[in-house]
Amino acid sequence: MKAIKLILLGVSLFSILPLGAQVFDKPRSLAEADSLDRVQYRVLYQLDFISDPTDREYVTQDQVRLDIGTQISKVYSLKHYQADSAATPLIETGQFPRKIVTDVVPPMILYRGYPKTQDITTDYRLPAGAPVMSYVEPKPTLQWQVKPEKREILGHSCQRAEVSFGGRQWIAWFTSEIPLSEGPYKFGGLPGLILEVADSEGDYRYTCIGIANLSAGENIVRWKWNQRPTTRKELEKIIVQLYANPEQAIKALGGRMGFKGDPMLNLPYNPIEK
Numbered sequence: 001m002k003a004i005k006l007i008l009l010g011v012s013l014f015s016i017l018p019l020g021a022q023v024f025d026k027p028r029s030l031a032e033a034d035s036l037d038r039v040q041y042r043v044l045y046q047l048d049f050i051s052d053p054t055d056r057e058y059v060t061q062d063q064v065r066l067d068i069g070t071q072i073s074k075v076y077s078l079k080h081y082q083a084d085s086a087a088t089p090l091i092e093t094g095q096f097p098r099k100i101v102t103d104v105v106p107p108m109i110l111y112r113g114y115p116k117t118q119d120i121t122t123d124y125r126l127p128a129g130a131p132v133m134s135y136v137e138p139k140p141t142l143q144w145q146v147k148p149e150k151r152e153i154l155g156h157s158c159q160r161a162e163v164s165f166g167g168r169q170w171i172a173w174f175t176s177e178i179p180l181s182e183g184p185y186k187f188g189g190l191p192g193l194i195l196e197v198a199d200s201e202g203d204y205r206y207t208c209i210g211i212a213n214l215s216a217g218e219n220i221v222r223w224k225w226n227q228r229p230t231t232r233k234e235l236e237k238i239i240v241q242l243y244a245n246p247e248q249a250i251k252a253l254g255g256r257m258g259f260k261g262d263p264m265l266n267l268p269y270n271p272i273e274k
Contacts, residue, residue: 001105001168002120003251004118009053013102017081021027021237024087026097026128026129027083027084027086027088027091027097028084028087028091028125028132028223028225028272029084029087029091029092029223030084030085030223031088031091031092032072032083032223032224033219033221033222033223033224034041034221034224035219035220035221036069036074036111036114036219036220036221036222037069037070037071037072037219037220038069038070038071038193038217038218038219038220039067039068039069039214039217039218039219039220040068040069040070040213040214040217041067041068041180041211041213041214042065042066042067042068042211042214043066043182043183043184043193043208043210043211043212044063044064044066044078044208044209044210044211045063045064045065045066045184045208045209046061046062046063046064046207046209047061047062047063047064047106047184047204047205048060048061048204048205048207049061049062049203049204049205049270049272050202050203050204051270052270053203053270056202056261059084061077062077062079062105062106063077063209064077064078064106064184064185064206065077065078065081066182066183066184067220068182069220071117072111072112072113072114072220073111073113073182073188073220074109074110074111074112074220075109075110075112075184075185076107076110077109078105079105079270080105080107080125087230107125107126107127107263108122108123108124108125109122109123109125110122110185110186110227110266111123111220111222112186112188113139114222115136115218118134118138118139119136119137119138120132120137120138120139120186121135121222122135122136122137122232123222123223123225124235125225126242126250126253127242127250128250129150129194129254130250130253131183131226131227131228131253131254132225132226132227133227133228133230133234133235133238134227134229134230135229135230135231135232135235137232138185139186139188140165142163142187142188142189143163143164144163144172144189144190145161145162145163146158146159146190146259147159147160147161147162147227151173153173153195153207153208154195154208154209154211156175156177156178156195157175157176157177158173158174158175158195158196159173159175159192160172160173161173161174164223165186165187165273166271166272166273166274167273167274168200168201168203168204168272168273168274169199169200169260170198170199171197171198171200171201172187172190172194172196172197172199173194173195173196173197173201174190174191174192174193174194174195174217175192175193175195176191176192177191177192178193178211179191180192180193181194182194183206184197184206184208185197185199185206185272193208193211194206194208195207195208196208203270203272214259216222238253
């Protein structure tokens with residue numbers, strides 16, 4: 001029997017689906033948004049991760065933006081943003097955009113410091129046109145241990161720090177030359193910007209590849225996608241259902257997808273937070 005291939009667009013907060021997937025998320029319009037803050041700094045990271053722990057030779061990549069404002073920071077996939085930007089004029093005129101993201105990229109947007117200072121709001125875009133789920137949780141309390149080792153990244157002197165978070169041990173390199181207590185994903189709380197952070201198993205690595213001071217100040221916005229409120233626990237249940245029966249789960253959520261071949265799937269599971 002020829003096994004079906006599923007491509008669920010991206011990773012969840014708890015899982016990463018294989019590159020061989022073939023269920024695509026439709027692009028979403030960026031025409032309507034709420035302004036939350038002004039971008040002061042924009043940091044670009046390359047994310048390298050192992051989506052399939054049984055095939056560690058294959059490394060999946062994405063580029064992740066960190067927009068830092070005066071009160072709020074936003075973390076999101078550059079690939080998704082570029083695809084949505086290109087599709088927005090078509091969507092707004094009733095046309096169907098042909099270009100979609102077929103790479104495995106994180107489908108979530110994190111707003112740190114929103115709606116309250118100690119909150120993180122996550123907008124998670126489900127595949128195949130299913131709703132965007134949204135939930136709020138407290139910022140994690142990261143007990144960093146700063147080490148004496150130093151190295152240079154992008155011309156900045158960086159110092160090593162270690163932390164246990166999400167069931168993994170993480171090693172970060174931060175620079176006090178840029179006194180921003182920020183980093184990719186949910187990482188922060190060090191006396192300087194995190195330029196690199198990786199887990200000890202080699203599954204995930206964020207590496208800074210660019211830093212810009214946006215003196216003109218673009219807005220940090222939250223796009224209006226009719227987000228459906230949920231909780232982290234409920235979203236995790238949805239993700240489990242997507243693994244068990246993707247077609248049924250997506251249809252139940254209002255998405256559309258079709259399968260060809262044998263619908264039995266065996267998807268690798270390698271969550272960033274175990």
